[in-house]
Amino acid sequence: GRLVIQADETGEAHQLKFDEGALWRELGITGDDGEILDTAQLQSAQDAVFKIEGLTIARSSNKIDDVIEGVTFTLQGEGETVIDIKRDEAAVLDAVRKFVEQYNSTMSFIQSRSSDGGVLQGDTLLMRIAFQLRSDITARVDGAGLAYNQLAAVGISIDRHGTMTLNEAKLREALADDPEAVQKLFAATQDADGFDGVTARLESRFQAWLQAGDGLLAARQKMFGDRMKAIDDSIEQMERRLEIREQNLMRQFIALEEVMAAFQTQAMWLEGQINQLNLMTAASAQRRR
Structure with missing residues (x-):
């Protein structure tokens, strides 16, 4: 097998560098001075160099997207070519x-x-x-x-x-x-x-x-939120009033039941008294005869 080491990125700035350890020398990658041996290097790190309209340009990648606005092209090798840009x-x-x-x-x-x-x-x-x-x-x-x-x-x-x-x-x-x-x-x-x-x-x-906070829609949303809260507060207050009213009515109902019970007792007593009076009156009339 063969050990292959390559950089993660292309371009001259990303040339591989090795320390002066014995391991690299024993593997035949570097010499005594720590430099990579020509025999061990398959491809040296280089920038892509090209000319457009006579202007020499260097880039670390063959994919060029920052020279002509809106245009991306890839360098395939040495030579000349004409870039024909057409509107899509x-x-x-x-x-x-x-x-x-x-x-x-x-x-x-x-x-x-x-x-x-x-x-x-x-x-x-x-x-x-x-x-x-x-x-x-x-x-x-x-x-x-x-x-x-x-x-x-x-x-x-x-x-x-x-x-x-x-x-x-x-x-x-x-x-x-x-x-x-x-x-x-x-x-x-x-x-x-x-x-x-x-x-x-x-x-x-x-x-x-x-815009969050003071945008037109945010302001309208806040307005609706405030209205909903006001309605909820109003409903809550009404529910509290209804609860108090219910409690008052319940107390009145209980009091009324107590009054009705007392009245019924009084009515029964009064009815008994009337019946007794009627009996006494009837007996007195018979004696006079």
């Missing part, structure tokens, strides 16, 4: 379709909850969210000189019923005409481009809605 139009169209579907799904959810019969019928917060969402979608993007500064210009529109639709032919036309402008319309950010595209604008809006 199918992926762009699919992403926009999903965006449209998600918008319609969200608006449908809001409508089902806030319309007649919904659990939040007439809730002003939901109506406000729907209005702001639609406004952010349809508003212009403030990019100076941007060829396409509104979703309607690239085939995305909202009808009078609030449903978003996609004209794919118009989107393809915009992508062919100025793909960078379309990209910025959706994905521009204040830090990188000096203005926010549609997705950054929506993200900012969602953060304001969903």
